[in-house]
Amino acid sequence: HIDGLSSFYQQKRDLFISGIADSKFSLIPSQGTFFQNVDYSQIRPDLNDVEMCKFLAEEHKIVAIPVSVFYKQAPKNLRLVRFCFAKKEQTLI
Template sequence: MVDYSQIRPDLNDVDMALWMTCEHGVASIPISVFYQSPPAGQRLIRLCFAKQEDTLRQAAEKLCAI
């Protein structure tokens, strides 16, 4: 899981996941989808590491640029 509160605290987790996908080409999963009633103010997203080595390297480069 990634705490993005220092990067885009203005976005909820769903909007952060969309922003990362649309603006930076890195897909993530909002943690709120795993809750019936998500905690208020939580700034966490989930990343999947079950990818090819090259895909992970490219994603890491994109994340470092944010």
């Protein structure tokens, strides 16, 4: 089971990445995690990351995690959100 986890989650990550490839999200390279950080500054630079997550949830039914919650004091110009790709394939699609 453990030997196959890496490729299992890589396939999910690749599916997620292919799904947003034509969007204006900019991918931040990640390895060894269930999460993909994306820069959304080309989409809604007027929103901070908490506001962006609320916008995505309310307007598009997409749930993201604001990266600022991992800081004691986040940079003001932080325009990153994180998505979990440890989901069922149909959810990712």
